Amino acid sequence: MTTTRPQHVLLTGAAGFIGFHVAHALLDKGIRVTGIDNLNDYYPVALKKDRLAILAKRDGFSFHQVDIAGHEALKSVPGATDAGAIIHLAAQAGVRYSLDNPFAYGQSNLIGHLSILELARHSSAKPRLVYASSSSVYGANTKAPFAEDDRVDHPVSLYAATKRANEMMSESYSALYGMEQVGLRFFTVYGTWGRPDMAYWTFTRDIIEGTPIRVFNNGQLQRDFTWIDDIVAGVVSTALDAPRSPNPPLHRIYNIGNNRPVELGRFIEIVEDAVGKRALKIMEPMQPGDVHATYADIDALVRDHGFAPSTTLEEGIPRFVKWYRDYTKT
Numbered sequence: 001m002t003t004t005r006p007q008h009v010l011l012t013g014a015a016g017f018i019g020f021h022v023a024h025a026l027l028d029k030g031i032r033v034t035g036i037d038n039l040n041d042y043y044p045v046a047l048k049k050d051r052l053a054i055l056a057k058r059d060g061f062s063f064h065q066v067d068i069a070g071h072e073a074l075k076s077v078p079g080a081t082d083a084g085a086i087i088h089l090a091a092q093a094g095v096r097y098s099l100d101n102p103f104a105y106g107q108s109n110l111i112g113h114l115s116i117l118e119l120a121r122h123s124s125a126k127p128r129l130v131y132a133s134s135s136s137v138y139g140a141n142t143k144a145p146f147a148e149d150d151r152v153d154h155p156v157s158l159y160a161a162t163k164r165a166n167e168m169m170s171e172s173y174s175a176l177y178g179m180e181q182v183g184l185r186f187f188t189v190y191g192t193w194g195r196p197d198m199a200y201w202t203f204t205r206d207i208i209e210g211t212p213i214r215v216f217n218n219g220q221l222q223r224d225f226t227w228i229d230d231i232v233a234g235v236v237s238t239a240l241d242a243p244r245s246p247n248p249p250l251h252r253i254y255n256i257g258n259n260r261p262v263e264l265g266r267f268i269e270i271v272e273d274a275v276g277k278r279a280l281k282i283m284e285p286m287q288p289g290d291v292h293a294t295y296a297d298i299d300a301l302v303r304d305h306g307f308a309p310s311t312t313l314e315e316g317i318p319r320f321v322k323w324y325r326d327y328t329k330t
Contacts, residue, residue, distance in 0.1 A: 004084075005031075005084075005240050005241070006031065006083065006084020006085040006125075006127070006128075006239075006240065007030075007031055007032060007084060008031065008032045008033075008034070008079065008082065008083045008084055009026055009031055009032070009033050009034070009083055009084065009085045009086070009087055009239065010034050010036070010077075010079070010080055010083035010085070010086045010087070010127070011023055011026070011033050011034065011035050011036065011086075011087045011089070012036045012037070012068055012086075012087070012088045012089055012090035012116065013036075013037055013088075013089035013090035013091065013132075014033070014035025014036060014037050014052070014055070014063060014089075015035070015037035015039060015048035015049070015051055015052050015063075016037065016048070016051075016089060016090070016195075017189070017191075017193060017194050017195045017228070018089050018132070018186075018189060018228065018231060018232070018235070019035070019037070019087075019089045019090075020051040020054075020055065020193055021191070021193070021228050021229070021231075021232045022087060022089070022232050022235050022236065023035060023055050023061060024055070024058075025232045025233075025235075025236050026236065027055075027058050027059075027060050027061060029236075029240075030060070031060070031240075032060045032061075033060060033061050033062070034062050034064070034077065034078070034079045034080065034083060035052075035055065035061060035062065035063045035064070036063075036064050036065075036066050036068065036074070036077060036080075036090065037052075037063070037065065037066075037090065038065065038066065038067040038068070038090070039065055040092075040108075042092065042093065042094065042097065042104075042197070043195060043196045043197055044196065047193075047196065051193055062078075062079075064077045064078075067112075068088075068090050068108075068112040068115050068116060069107050069108060069111040069112040069115055070115075071115040071118060071119075074115055074116075074119055075119060080119060080123075081119065081122070081123045081124060081125070082123070082124060082125050083123070083125060083127055084125055084127055084128075085127050085128045085129075085130065085239045085240065086116065086119070086120055086127045086128070086129045086130070087130045087131075087235060087239050088113070088116045088129060088130065088131040088132065089131075089132045090108070090112060091108055091109050091112065091113075091132060091162075091163075092104045092105045092107075092108035092109055092159075093159075093195070093197070094159065094197055095136060095157045095159045095160070095290065096287060096288075096290075097159075097197075098157055098158040098159040099157075099158075099288060102158050105158055105159060105162045106162070109159075109162035109163065109165075109166065110162055110165060110166075113131070113165075113166045113169060113170075114169060116129070116131070117129070117169060117170065117173045117179075120173075120179060121173060121177050121179060126179075126180075128180045128181070128182065128239060129170070129179065129180070129181045129182070130181070130182045130183075130184065130235065130238050130239045131166065131170065131181065131182070131183055131184070132163075132183075132184060132186060133163045133164075133166060133167055133183045133184060133185045133186070133253065134159070134160065134163040134185055134186055135185050135186060135187040135188070135224070135255070135257065135294045135296065136155070136156075136157060136159060136160035136163060136291070137152045137155060137160050137163050137164045137167070137185060138150060138152055138185075138291070138294070139152065139154045139155050139156045139160060139291065140154065140156055140291055140292070141154075141291075144261075144293065144295045145259065145295040145296055145297035146255060146294065146295055146296060146297060147255070147297040147299075148185075148253050148254065148255060148297070148300055152164055156290075156291060157288075166183070167183050167253060170183060170251055171251050174249075174250040174251035175250075175251075178250065179250065179251075180250050180251075181250065181251045181252070182238045182239075182251075182252050182253075182254065183251070183252070183253040183254070184234065184235065184238065184253075184254055184256045185253065185254065185255045185256065185257075185296075186226070186231065186256055186257070187223075187224040187225075187226050187255065187256065187257030187258065187294055187296045188223045188224055188225045188226060188257070188294060189226050189227075189228055189231050190225055190226070190227065190228065190316060190317075190320060191227055191228025191229065191316065191319070191320055192228065192319065192320055192323040193228075193323070193327075194228070194320065199267075200225075200267075200271065200317065200320060201320075201324070203268060203271045203279065204271055204274075204275060204320070204321055204324050205324070205328075206279070206280075207271060207272060207275045207277050207278075207279045208275055208277065208325075208330050209330075210277075210280065211280070212279075212280040212281060212282045213268070213279050213280065213281055213282070214282050214284050215264065215268070215281050215282065215283050215284065216264075216284050216285070216286060216287050216290060217264075217284075217285065217286040217287075217290070217292070218283050218284075218285075219263070219264045219265040219268070219283070220263075220264070220292070221263070221264040221290075221292060221293065222261040222262065222263055222264070222292070222293035222294065222295070223261060223262060223264070223267070223293070223294050224257040224258050224259065224260065224261045224262075224294045224295050224296050225258060225262055225267070225313050225316070226256070226257050226258040226296075226309060227258070227309070227311035227315075227316040229311065230258065230308075230309035230310065230311055231256060233307070233308075234254075234256045234301060234305065234307045235256075237305040237306070237307070238254065238301075238305055241305060243304040243305065244303065244304050244305070244306070245303060245304050248304065252300075252304070254298075254300050254301040254304070254305075254307075255296040255297055255298050255300070255301065256296070256298065256301055256307065257294070257295075257296025257298060257309070258296070258309045258311075259295075259296055259297070259298050259309065260312070260313075261293060261294065261295045262313050266313075267313065267317075268281075270313055270314055270317045271317055271321070273318075274317050274318040274320075274321040275321055
């Protein structure tokens with residue numbers, strides 16, 4: 001197990017929502033960050049470039065536009081093979097997008113993850129690899145809260161299937177090559193500089209503009225919304241610090257969430273209050289690939305890394321809305 005803190009981290013998905021915030025947190029600790037992103041157009045590239053423009057002003061940050069699925073190009077990134085830790089957040093995101101663009105997920109999430117595994121395997125620095133999984137691996141699980149030892153072999157979307165495949169690939173590499181790895185199952189991350197395809201962003205935008213919002217399953221959904229700063233604290237800790245539990249396995253999987261699911265109806269009310277305007281609603285049925293509820297059991301991450309999410313939705317959403325209005329000038 002890694003016992004000394006790395007001074008250089010390779011960060012994939014550096015122009016993404018979580019990657020942007022993780023980069024700042026690492027730089028704040030004086031850690032050099034080599035960022036990688038392919039800047040795909042799943043959502044507006046301008047937002048990714050705006051994030052990178054901020055990071056580019058910071059000492060210790062370098063950026064390379066590379067597709068991780070291209071292994072030769074990945075290996076050629078300066079410093080890629082001597083980082084003390086790899087934080088792998090690059091992936092094709094989105095559950096519904098996978099219904100129409102399945103090959104994007106095979107390329108980015110499967111080939112891309114394999115490429116990172118091979119990079120870490122052959123790296124002289126023997127880095128700890130922390131990678132992004134997802135709460136979607138729990139599928140239509142009805143047991144709550146979701147625990148890491150629950151069965152996760154019935155995904156209801158291709159996106160979820162690729163994330164579970166990533167976990168299995170990592171398990172095999174740890175067993176074969178003694179690689180230290182951490183998989184983090186993210187639960188509905190939201191916050192400033194977020195993703196425009198997520199409900200908190202689209203609801204905020206549409207309520208401000210007076211456009212009706214689409215409310216799926218008549219609002220009978222629950223999500224374990226997790227503020228970005230809480231997520232970042234968990235990501236950074238798992239990448240930099242040894243676990244507190246004795247004799248931890250080489251490959252560990254943790255839920256990382258707020259441990260406080262919120263009904264969709266209540267979520268909409270909080271956004272309305274923050275915007276100062278009521279939403280126009282179109283009630284729609286459950287969407288393919290969606291799940292009724294997510295709820296993270298975070299006991300393992302609390303035990304091993306002192307994870308302590310502290311931001312409620314009532315605190316986080318107004319912060320996001322203020323940022324959104326400033327960023328979009330609305």
